[in-house]
Amino acid sequence: MSAMPLLAALDRLIQDKPYLMQTPGHKMGRGAPEDLLARFGRATLCYDMCEGQELDDLHNPQGALAEAQAMLATHYGADASFFLVNGSTAGVQALLCTACGPKDALVLPRLAHRSAVSGLITAGARPVWAPIKWSCGWGLPLGMDVTATIDVLRSSRARAVLATNPSYWGGICDLSRLAVVCQDMNSTLIVDEAWGGHLHLLPDYASRTALAVGAAGCVQSAHKTLGALNQAAWLHSTGRLPLEELQEWLRIFQSSSPSYLLLASLDAARAQLASHGHALLKRAAALAQEIARTVANWPGFRVMDRADAQNEGIADLDPCRLVISALDGGWSGWKLASELLSAGVRCELAGPGSVLLLITMADDESILPKITPLFQRLSRRLESGEPDEHLSLARSLCLSPPPMPEVVMAPREAFLADASPCRLSQAAGKVSASLVAPMPPGLPLLCPGELITDDVIDYLARCGCQGEIRVLTGDGIVD
Numbered sequence: 001m002s003a004m005p006l007l008a009a010l011d012r013l014i015q016d017k018p019y020l021m022q023t024p025g026h027k028m029g030r031g032a033p034e035d036l037l038a039r040f041g042r043a044t045l046c047y048d049m050c051e052g053q054e055l056d057d058l059h060n061p062q063g064a065l066a067e068a069q070a071m072l073a074t075h076y077g078a079d080a081s082f083f084l085v086n087g088s089t090a091g092v093q094a095l096l097c098t099a100c101g102p103k104d105a106l107v108l109p110r111l112a113h114r115s116a117v118s119g120l121i122t123a124g125a126r127p128v129w130a131p132i133k134w135s136c137g138w139g140l141p142l143g144m145d146v147t148a149t150i151d152v153l154r155s156s157r158a159r160a161v162l163a164t165n166p167s168y169w170g171g172i173c174d175l176s177r178l179a180v181v182c183q184d185m186n187s188t189l190i191v192d193e194a195w196g197g198h199l200h201l202l203p204d205y206a207s208r209t210a211l212a213v214g215a216a217g218c219v220q221s222a223h224k225t226l227g228a229l230n231q232a233a234w235l236h237s238t239g240r241l242p243l244e245e246l247q248e249w250l251r252i253f254q255s256s257s258p259s260y261l262l263l264a265s266l267d268a269a270r271a272q273l274a275s276h277g278h279a280l281l282k283r284a285a286a287l288a289q290e291i292a293r294t295v296a297n298w299p300g301f302r303v304m305d306r307a308d309a310q311n312e313g314i315a316d317l318d319p320c321r322l323v324i325s326a327l328d329g330g331w332s333g334w335k336l337a338s339e340l341l342s343a344g345v346r347c348e349l350a351g352p353g354s355v356l357l358l359i360t361m362a363d364d365e366s367i368l369p370k371i372t373p374l375f376q377r378l379s380r381r382l383e384s385g386e387p388d389e390h391l392s393l394a395r396s397l398c399l400s401p402p403p404m405p406e407v408v409m410a411p412r413e414a415f416l417a418d419a420s421p422c423r424l425s426q427a428a429g430k431v432s433a434s435l436v437a438p439m440p441p442g443l444p445l446l447c448p449g450e451l452i453t454d455d456v457i458d459y460l461a462r463c464g465c466q467g468e469i470r471v472l473t474g475d476g477i478v479d
């Protein structure tokens with residue numbers, strides 16, 4: 001196993017049995033609530049330490065953390081890498097604020113995560129939204145539309161581009177084409193690769209990653225597709241980003257009391273990748289393909305493959321993601337997800353037309369005897385014509401990509417302006433002060449500074465968003 005400098009530093013400290021006169025207040029579990037201790041165990045709580053001395057300092061690493069981060073950078077081929085204890089959320093914000101200043105234009109796809117909108121608010125930058133590839137056949141935002149993004153970049157001459165690749169649903173765009181244009185136009189390419197931390201070890205996909213195509217920086221949620229604890233992520237940067245400034249932004253977005261459980265899990269996740277990543281990911285991808293073949297054979301189901309993705313105009317599909325639709329058999333993605341849940345299987349995501357299942361390094365062939373007969377049983381119910389009461393709403397949502405409202409004000413300006421709650425149904429003609437990004441579809445439907453129209457209100461209502469949103473008052477109202 002590859003060395004784990006941070007975990008080793010924690011081990012040494014715990015073996016020394018120090019008497020803690022410092023935080024955290026539970027002091028290696030002694031003062032933890034009994035109910036927590038009984039579940040987590042003293043051994044785990046001992047690792048919940050605070051920064052300082054041999055455990056280093058996340059915001060100014062010189063020892064074990066610096067070493068662990070350097071090993072991470074070497075593994076991915078980055079110039080510098082940083083552990084994140086507030087998920088890719090903090091990393092996207094830090095990258096965006098480093099790449100863009102107030103009033104700078106940033107091109108980003110209309111499937112960017114909400115952290116990109118928070119980044120825009122903090123930076124004061126102006127979004128130039130690029131349309132995406134929406135799949136009507138599967139009812140989901142499949143991925144970035146690179147041609148449209150390049151057009152938007154050429155006409156806006158934006159300072160930077162934030163790509164989201166892969167998408168949540170696993171669509172992988174031709175990032176290298178975008179990277180070349182960004183370079184020609186002297187625009188900084190940063191990438192939200194929250195869902196792509198595993199791709200560099202899959203031979204067919206390694207050349208499609210942000211670092212491989214020469215992006216200035218990217219973030220990856222090590223807790224999503226790798227083995228780190230929930231919320232743990234990392235950020236990679238290259239010489240194209242000003243390092244000091246990036247670190248300043250990370251200090252702003254990250255806690256001054258980072259969790260060593262999360263940090264140690266990042267150290268171990270990197271070591272796991274370095275030692276066994278190739279084999280484990282090869283197994284995960286092969287398993288996903290086997291499940292895909294089996295499920296696609298049962299009547300009523302479709303499983304997206306690379307060719308389907310390419311027909312939709314997307315370069316590729318993450319081989320560890322299973323996008324399954326039962327629309328042909330008469331069930332929405334919501335109904336399929338609820339049937340899977342009744343059988344004890346929790347999906348990553350359910351849209352109107354499809355569900356998303358993740359296969360990771362955790363999975364092996366032992367799941368086949370559960371999954372295969374389950375889909376066979378569901379297929380029989382589909383064939384028997386069992387109805388789904390939400391099918392017509394689902395079909396209509398599949399066929400309608402979300403509208404892209406007009407940006408009339410920078411998100412920061414709108415977010416900070418005087419605003420008051422307004423019933424959605426009465427909000428036409430007003431400017432939103434809020435971000436509305438329900439899950440699914442999991443993309444921004446309305447951002448601060450966007451004009452609310454009847455189209456948007458209707459779409460939000462069909463997604464189940466009712467009630468009130470904050471809209472600008474006084475001078476902020478656009479007639």
Ligand SMILES: Cc1ncc(COP(=O)(O)O)c(C=O)c1O
Pocket residue numbers: 086087088089090092112113115164167168192194195221231232233
């Ligand atoms: C595309 C994308 N970017 C960023 C994030 C935020 O990641 P994290 O949960 O690690 O903060 C998510 C979360 O789902 C995401 O889907």
